[in-house]
Amino acid sequence: MSKLYDVIIIGAGPGGLTAALYASRANLSVLVLDRGIYGGQMNNTGAIxxxxxxxEIQGPELSEKMYQSAMNFGAEYKYGDVNSVDFSGKEKIVKAGNDEYHAKAVIIATGAEHKHLGVPGEEEYSGRGVSYCAVCDAAFFKDEEVVVVGGGDSAIEEGLYLANIAKSVTVIHRRDSLRAQPVLQKRAFSNDKMKFIWNAQTEEIVGDNQKVTTVRYLDKETGEHKEVNASGIFIYVGVEPQTTLFKDLGITDNHGWIITDEKMQTKLDGVFALGDVRAKDLRQIANAVGDGSIAGQEAYNYLQSLKD
Incomplete structure (x- = not known):
């Protein structure tokens, strides 16, 4: 017989770890499952x-602090790539690899991942100049020319990080203005190493069979096909919710984001969701933590209601 946990948390980002902290502090038995290292995308973030x-704190350091806080009250953590779930009964079943786990309640904290451009050369040169994480790969491009695609917070934050290492950073954006926060825009525009190409659509990533050498784009104003030399291209064009496992449960919207109420409760009894996987506008560490505290407490309240 599998151990019956009070709560299983799928995902160990800042929200999932906070939920584990609150649930375990309430004396619940808690299992946290994640297919990677705890901390999620914080591990790919430099200075926060x-x-x-x-x-200011480094992403991996904050990840470690949150993990230790969550584990201090008895939560368990296991590596596990969840491949199926069954939330139809009073006992929720979560399968990861060859292991099966049971719980009275489940908190979904699977987050979101970066979208790809879908252009020629992107997959071919992945890891050979194509990257979605400046903190991970910037060191490989010291004193070289790189391109950042995108115009939101992530694109500009990572562009500024790259500017500390690379020779130059060219931002290619499909619009005529950035969507990033004004404070980030101010930093970027005042940085001599950062350049901007507006109203441009990235069309192809070209290399020499070893590494990236050029990024080709369409100038949407003139209709001309142009290119910029670059040893690396860092892509930040949005995120997708990691909700494939839950698409047939009736808890997601048309775009795959999970719908919850203000208590993080989905339409399924005993199934909660938090953080970047939810249908909401702002996806930051701070509000993931806020979601996590609510989800952990509401899981406790739900379990208490089963005793009534």
Whole structure:
């Protein structure tokens, strides 16, 4: 017989770890499952300066602190790539590899992942100049020319990080203005290493069979096909929810984001969701943590209601 946990949390990003902290502090038996290292995308982030309590902290360091806080009250953590779930009964069943886990409640914290451009050369040169994480790969491009595709917060934050290492950073954006926060825009525009190509659609990533050498794009104003030399291209064009496992449960919207109420409760009893996987506008560490605290507490309240 599999151990029956009070709560299983699928995902160990900041929201999932916070939910584990709150649920375990309430004396619930908690299992956290994740297919990667705890901390999620925080591990791919350099300096974090917008999380309360720290004027600046490195992503991996914050991940470790959150993990230790969650584990202090008895939560368990296991590596597990979840491949199926069954939430139809009073006992929720989660399968990861050859292992099967049971719980009275489940919290979904699977997050979101970066979208790809879908252009020629992107997959071919992945890991050979194509990247979705500047913190991970910037060191490979010291004093070289790189391109960033995108115009939101992530694109500009990572572009600024790259500017500390690379020779130059060219931002290619499909619009005529950035969508990033004004404070990030100000930093980017005042950085001599950062250049901007507006109203441009990336068309192809070209290389020499070893590494990236050129990025080709369409100038949407003139209709001309142009190119810029680059040893690396960093892509930030949006995120997709990691909800394939849950698409047939009736808890997602048309875009795959999970719908919850303000208590993080989905339409299924005992099934909660939090953080970047939810249908919402702002996806930041701070509000993932807020979601996690609510989900952990509401899981406790739900389990208490089963005793009534």
């Amino acid at each position: 300066d917008n999380y309360p309590g720290f004027t």
